[in-house]
Amino acid sequence: MIRIHTTGLVVAALLAASPLLAEAPQVNLQIKTRAFEPAQVHVPAGIKIRLVIHNADSAPAEFESYDLSREVVVPGGGDSVVYIGPLDAGSYKFFNDFYPASTGTVIAAPASTLSPPHD
């Protein structure tokens, strides 16, 4: 089923300039012994996020998400950055394309309902 979103091209184009100027908050994700840590990444909905993925393994990984339309190689021992959002509240699956058994979820929730970070 085709769903046309209310945010049309024109409206989006007008709004697009402002978020580009704002500094996006950073969220960290790690790949360790082929697993994502944390496997559930909590982010605020409605704002752009700078997601920093660190690969603690020596094997290269590829962070990929159909739900988020993102893919990026994360070299062994290296970092890669992807900007995501602004997201609607909900969950978005991602996986390691080089090791598809390793998966995780980005959970976007309105900022007020987010539990404080625990790391």
Added chain:
Amino acid sequence: MLATALIVFREILEAALVISIVAAATRGVAGRARLLVAGVSAGIAGAVLVALFAGEIASLASGSGQALFNAAVLSAAVLLIGWHVLWMSQHGREMVQALNVVGSAVRDGSKPPSALAAVVAIAVLREGSEIVLFVYGLAAGGTNAAALIGGGLLGLIGGGIVGWALYFGLLRIPPSRMFSATNWILLLVAAGMAAQAGQFLVQADWLPALGNQIWNTSRVIADRSALGHLLHALVGYQARPSGIQVLLFVATLAVIGGASWRLQRSAGTRRAPAPPVSAA
């Protein structure tokens, strides 16, 4: 081993589709085999280099290096395809005449630019570098060599078969329509690449998304389905495209397609008498 084969197959497939389209689009051109071999070889060499320097590339532009690299390489491919399509719009008729004479090749002086060799190189470089990184990761992770080589070969053969199938399918197009057909396909491929380049720039926060998800066709053709992968490889299909992807796809079609149409029209009016429409 099957998991390895599947991942290698998917990457090979994307490159194989581009190679077979280019092979069809340069049918009858003198030195076509050399052009394709040069493109593939340069692509493999580039893939190894890109894989070797993956760490350095990733760390460029404060962590967005991968995305920017992909966007740059895809944009280059779009320009090269555009160049070829426009060249063909002017010289297509001579090419068709040459094709009609069995076994004849297009003479020097009316050879299409070797831009398409570079397009092949770029496709092989992009997909190849992922294969190198993936296989390296498996080897480093202790996967045994037999499973690795077996899976890799299986994926390579599978991707090759699909590429050949597309090529032979394209060959069934009658010579008089061959180049206009491959021009259309190349135009769609370029539009898809432009859309993907745009998405990488959004990922790096260099371009606004203009709406994260303009529509959602994942229930019709899922990204992870076989058809979804095939369409992604050919025309940059995504079930949930962003606004900038849709915009760049349409803009590329309009700019290259429009320029090609104008060139064809002026090439047509220079000649008299005007050829019948059916032969175009």
